[in-house]
Each structure stands twice: as structure tokens, then as C-alpha cells.
Amino acid sequence: MLLWNHYPLIWTLKKAHAMPIHIAQRLIDSACQVILGKEHAVRLALSCLLARGHLLIEDLPGVGKTTLAHLLARLLGLQFQRIQFTSDLLPADILGVSVFDQRDGQFRFHPGPIFAQLVLADEINRATPKAQSALLEAMEERQISAEGQTWPLPSPFFVIATQNPSEQIGTFPLPESQLDRFLMCISLGYPSPEAERALLAGDDRRDLLARLPAELQPGELDTLLAAVRAIHVAPRLLDYLQALLTHSRESADFSSGLSPRAGLALLAASRAWALLAGRDHVLPEDVQAVLPAVAGHRLRTGSSGALSAEQLSRRLLEAVPLP
């Protein structure tokens, strides 16, 4: 029986892969010191970035959305910019503007705040659709076109957008096609009583963040990203993934099924989740763990009435059996 007990360590014992798991564990530990009692959400957010996806955080104001974004930038050691979206924000305020230079008599492009490795688009649904689409185009293309020239965005390039629930006043909800560009949509929720107590009793989060050293050494992020891609996916797991996609398309519970892009997103996020769990292969449990975050904002409820993203994902999971 001994063989089984050290199963979770098998991977760590393999010399070549020893690095990524330690890095990942370190990241999670640091993050949990700042964001209290939200390990699951932190893991999801990290998985999203490690799967090279953009993240949407949807929640009430004041539950720590912005803090989480700051924290991730800090942990991953990324160059950070924040854009506060307001109703009078113009595309040029995001992308940059060409200004006539008196000295050499030419227009010169002044890059906007989007030229950063990690951009926090705060309260994205308060801006007009015009400003939103400027950002979303940049997310998709990973470059900016202005004055007939293209300007590549830095690499890696991540967007973390936050939005308030769309029922709140003064919001322009993102259309489905643009929601689809975000690999995950997560929410934080209120903290547990113990976490809240620790929050109230402890230091100011901003001070903590400021004191937090950049966790990743140069090059370590690339190692992690490469490790995610190397995570093994068994044919059996692809079967399961396809069964989920097929069911979402055929079942009467959903008005529209998951797109092929959603399938790719689900696979990438599951790989990242498996890496964070310290495994070199994806299990169905990994898919199930990330499914609500990846599929929740892409599924539309069918005949069965209004259901939350969580309930919809649950329904999808429970409808597809595993052998």
C-alpha cells in the first residue's frame, strides 16, 4: 500500500519538474496572506492567468476585487497599469494618442495606459460600449492599430477587468460576444466570519501589498507558463470534456451551448489548475473545479427558468456521467 501514499509527491520527485510546483505553491501561500479565506478564488485567478487568459471579476463593490488584481500583478512581478472606467472614458484614453511635435514637425504616438503587462480595467461596465470595445479589441489582437501603424502590446499581456453586478445603476453590461473573450469570470463574495475578523484586526491591505516583494524571479513566469502547456491530457479526459461540450449543446437546459473557444478555455484552465494542485496530468476533478468559472458566464439558461452561473454549471456537471 505504500506506493499510494506518496502519490501527490510523485511529481515533485521528478527533478525536471521540481521547479514549477514549488513556485506555484509559493504564489498561493503569499496570496492567501493578503486575501484572507479566499483560497479557491485565488487559485482560480492564478489558473486563469497561467492559462494565458484574461480574467473578469464580478462582484459587489468593496469585497476585494481591486486588491486581488493588485496582488496578482505584484506576485507575478508584472508591470502594472490601472484604468478606471467611467462613462466619459474615450478609446484614446485607453490606447494612447498621437500628438503633433513642434520640434520635428511630426505626429508622435503617445502610448496609453494599455501598454502594460497587466492592465486592471476597473469597473469596466461603467464605460460606454465604445470604450469597452477598444479594450476588448486590444485583448483579442494583443496589439494596437493607430495612425495606420500597429504597436505590439507587451508580452505577456493580461487584462483583469472588474465589474459590478449588472443590476446596479449606471452600467453598460458587456455583450455575450465580449464576455466570451474573458477566459474566466469569478466572484469573491463576502468573507467568512473568521476571515473578516482577521481582516478587521490585521494591517491595512494596501500596506501589506506595498510590503509584499515581487514573488517571481525574471523568467520564472515563463517556466510556469511552459509547464502548464506540458501538463498531460489523457484521451479519457478529452472524452469527458467533449461529453460536457456536447451535452451543453444538446440539452434543453441551456439555450446556447459552449463554443469551441470555450472548450479550449476549459482545457487550458484545467491544465493550469492541475499544475497548481501539483499534478502533471489533468483529472476530471480539475475540469469540474474550473468549469463554473470558465463556463458560467458563457452558458445561457434554457427552458428551466433563471439560474445562477453556479447552478447552471452544476447542472451541466451532474448531467454528464464519468465511468
Place this chain on the structure above:
Amino acid sequence: MVRPDMTKPSLRPDQTGWLIAAAGLSLAPHASHLPLAISALCLLLLLWRGLLNHRGAPLPSRSLLLLIVAVMASLVLLEFRHFFGKDPGIALLAGLLSLKLLETRSPRDGRAVLLLSFFMQLGQFLYQQHMGIAALALMGTLAAVGAMLALQGRPEPVGQRIRVAGTLVLQGLPLMVVLFVLFPRVPGPLWGLPADAFNRSTGLSDTMTPGDIAHLSESGAIAFRAAFQGASPPPPAERYWRGPVLSRFDGRSWHQGPTTRLSKPAYTPQGPAHSYILTLEPHNQRWLLALDFPASAPERIHTDNFQLLAREPVRERVRLALVSYPQTPVGLQERTVTLSEALTLPPTGNPRTRALGERLRTQVTRPEDIPDHLITFFRQSRLTYTLSPQALGEDDVDSFLFDTRQGFCEHFAGAFVFALRAAGVPARVVTGYQGGELNPVDGTLVVRQSDAHAWTEVWLEGRGWVRIDPTAAAAPRRLEDGLAAALGGEGRIPLLARGDLVWLKALRNQFDALNNRWNQWVLGYNQGRQQEMMAWLGLHQAGWQELAALMSGALGLVMAVLAGWILRNRHKIDPIDRSWLTFCRRLSALGFPRQSWEGPIEYTRRVSTLRADLADPVLAIGTGYALLRYGQNPADHALLHRFHQSVKRFRPR
């Protein structure tokens, strides 16, 4: 003791939906014969249940249901006056099935609904047995099997469920074929059907009043089919299919006279013969409608007026092999009783026709010329052949011949015989069918109710009974080309008997040929056919014991083949999965079933927190399975061996 919550249904909405659909599909075909009030009530109850299901509303209270039962029972009582027999029984069952849905809360209730649904599908065959009914029953069965699946499993898209149900039904097909072919048949119906089972047959009757046959002609229903073997059938004008012979007239209607039953025909068949297979639809009478004049046949009764009768009323479709000799002279030496009856007229009435007869008797010297003179008279009177003649006056015959001059074949035949009798020539009315249509698809001659006809027979010294068809005097095309041609553009003939819709005719011919095969091979598969089939299989004189043994053997064989197929598919499960499923089954027996979507790590972790004493082996097996199934190195032999061993040794209590 905790009382279960009675108001909250434990069936899912999709399961209830399937039950409603199954019940609806089983009940719908009954609408054709159920009393309108009962059909409407059933529809209302089903819609109500559907609405409640849609809204997730609670089911009605028991007292309300009891009230509806009382209403329904009184509706049945009002309609039938009693609760016994087939019709009230089916009506009650239909209502109760709809009501049962309104108190269906658990899967157990659902199974009761399904049982009733299946029974209602059988019930359809008590009324009709044609192909359409079989198709409807098949649809109902499919829905009911789908509902059974819904009761067992998770919600699934409708299309997928129907596919699975269809597969199940198809898998049942071999069993059905074996039971159908080999189940020992008994002669006649399997059980005694109540008398009201036969009250719907249409066809000729043993009396004829003006308007009867015209009424019958509006029906496109098939009376019988004749398949001529080897040769082509006789020309249309010679196709007289003999039914009841009517020799008594009471001034208004024609009736059968007394007949003597003979075991052999009262004539010696002569001339060319036609042999054919007659497939007679049930008409609840004894006459067999043979082509004139059939040779001796075993088990049949001949009469002295040349009819062919069955021993019992024809209550199910019969197949008869017959040989007829159309040119046989009949009745050369007729008894005086018969002849005097063929001359009898009622004491009063129809004075003008009597005068006409009297005139013929005095003016024509030879009695055998009288019919020809009368035909000439008919022609000269310009009588019109029509399905809807004007109303006749007090004296039917006079009124037809001299006033309205419009009539259908029964007017012509009746008036002709009346006039001949008045002229002193023995004559009688013969009813039956004339003509029929050849189906080019399978070469059978199809005779419909619209081919019903009446003609006459006249007795002439030295020639015996001679057939004369007075209708030919007015409408010669009736004999050659059928009813439609004779009536021209008249609208009341059945759609299918009309001549102008060629494509419709072609379609109908195809359908008729198919239907004929259905009748011959499915409905007509009786004891005789079964014996033929057994003989073909090399089993002569098979009794029911042999059949039963053969049937059990064949059923066993089919089961074995199906079981083998299932087992073979089972072996396709890969050994790792098989061990895993064994492991899951053992934990399930302990009270920890795996949810169908639960992954190995999550499941074993859950179980190990609930049963700390089993944590080690359970976690080990779970991680082993996960590694083998999803890991980088699925062919790790040491791991595989270890995994199988662990599962084998895992026998928790």
C-alpha cells in the same frame, strides 16, 4: 413515523411530461369510438395535468378527484346504460387513465399509468386491426417505453430518449416475430368477444328497400378481394358476385323467401372455369358472395337459389378458394313452389305497372320474348340512373316507371321483376356486387361497397334461370366501367371510386396492395396458415405441444443471442474500468454510492472522511485509478497489477 409529504410530487417534470405524452398517445386513437363527452373529459384532464406540470403547481385534492370520478361514471352510464361489455369498459378505462395522472406523484404511480397505457393500446385492436392502428399502437408503445426510460434515468433530450426507446423496441422485434409465428393458434377468435364487437360491419342486408343500395354505394370500404390464379379475371360485364336472392315483395321492400340448404350445388357446373381466392371482409352475415356459379366446396352450404353460405356469420376475414363456372345453365327443372313464389305479387298497389304487365301478357305471344319487350319499354321510357332520385309516391314502382323516371339499380331491378310477374313470367331480384377494380400492383380484384348492385333473374321454359340486368337498359356503362362512369359528374360517390384522380388512384392501388398483404399475412395468419408455415419448415401436422416446444426453443435462442450480444459489449469495458466499477459497487453496498459525475479522487476522499477506517485502501485505489486512467504513463505494469490486487482484496464490511 414521518408521513411522506403527499402534496409535493417526487417525479421530475420531464418524467411527468413523458407519462402525459404516453397516456395521450395511447388514448388519442380511441377518440374515434369513445363517446364525445368522455373524449373531451380525457383531453381536458390531460391538458390540466400538463398545465400543472408546466407550472409546478400542486395536484388537486382527493375529494375533487372523487367528484370527477363520479361525473365520469355517470357520463358512461348515461351513454351505455350499464358498465358491462367492451365499449363502457374501454370508456371507463380511458377516463381512469386520465385521472390517474392527476394523482401520479411517485415513480410507482408512473408505472401504473404506463401499464394502463399499454393496455389501452391493446384495446385499440378490439375495434380495428388495420395497419394504421398498428402504426398508432407502435407510436404509443414508443412513447410508453420512453416514459419507462424517463422513470429510470436522468433527464435527456427528447430525441435521444426516443432513439433509445426505438432501440429497445427493435430489440423486442425478434421476440415478437417468434411469438407471432409460433404461438399456437386456435380456430376462430381466441376468446369470445361480446356481441357488440360486431355491430359495425357494413354490407348488403337480406332485405331491399329503394335507397338501400344507393346508400351503401356511398361507402368506399372494401367488401372483398379476389385474386384470380393464373388467368385474368372475367370481363367486367360478367363479374356478378351473388349475394342474397330476394323473391318476396310486400309492396315496399323485397325479402328473401324460404330456401332449402343443400350440401351440393343444385346444378352441374359446365363451361369454362375461373378459379380464384376470395378474401372476404367480415360483414356479420353468412353469404359468401361467390362469382356465379360456384362448384362444390367443402364446409360450405349451397342453397336452392344458388347462393353460397358459410356455416357461421362471417365475423372475421375469411379466405376461400373457389372455382366458378359462369356459363352453367341453372334451374332447368325448377320446383313449382319456387316458381309460384316467383310470380307472387301483393294483392293491391301499383296499378299502372300491373296494367303494363297485363298488356305485355296479351300482346306478346311467346312468354320468353316478354323480358325483351320490357327492356325496350325501359329504354323508351328514358329512365335516368342516379344516386339521388326524387322521392317516390305512394306506389313505388308506378311512381318510378311513370312519374319520376329516376332511380338506382334497386329501383330498376324491383320494377322489372314486378312488371314481369304482372305479365306472368317468374322473376326475382338478386343482390350482390357487380364489377370490381383490378389493382395493377398485385393483380387482385378489389370489390368495394360502392360496387353493390341489384339485378334480376327470370325463369324461362327450357333455359332455366336467366340473368337480366335492367340497369343496363339505362346505364350500360355501369357494367363496363363502374359506378363513376355511369353516374357522370355526380358528386356523392366516394372519393376513391371516382375516375378522374389518376394519381390518387395509383396511390390507393399501392396502399391496397400493401393492405392486402397485411390482411393475408398478419391478420389472416390463422391456424391453417400456421400449419402451412410449419409444413414449409418441414414440420407436418404440428400440434400445439410441438408448437409450444418450438416456440420456447426459439425464444430461448433469441434470448441467448441477445444476451451474448450484451455480454460481448460488456467485455469491451476495459479491465481498469471494470475493477474500478467493482470497487464502486462494493462501496455502494456499504451505503456510499458514487454520484455518476464524481471523479475518482473526489469520491474516494469523500468516502475516506466518512469511513476513516477504510481511508488507506480507498484513497490508494482512487489515486491508482486516477493515475492509470488520466496519468502520463497509463501502461505502468507495476501500478496496474497493484491496482487490480488492491481492488480484489478490498472487501469491506
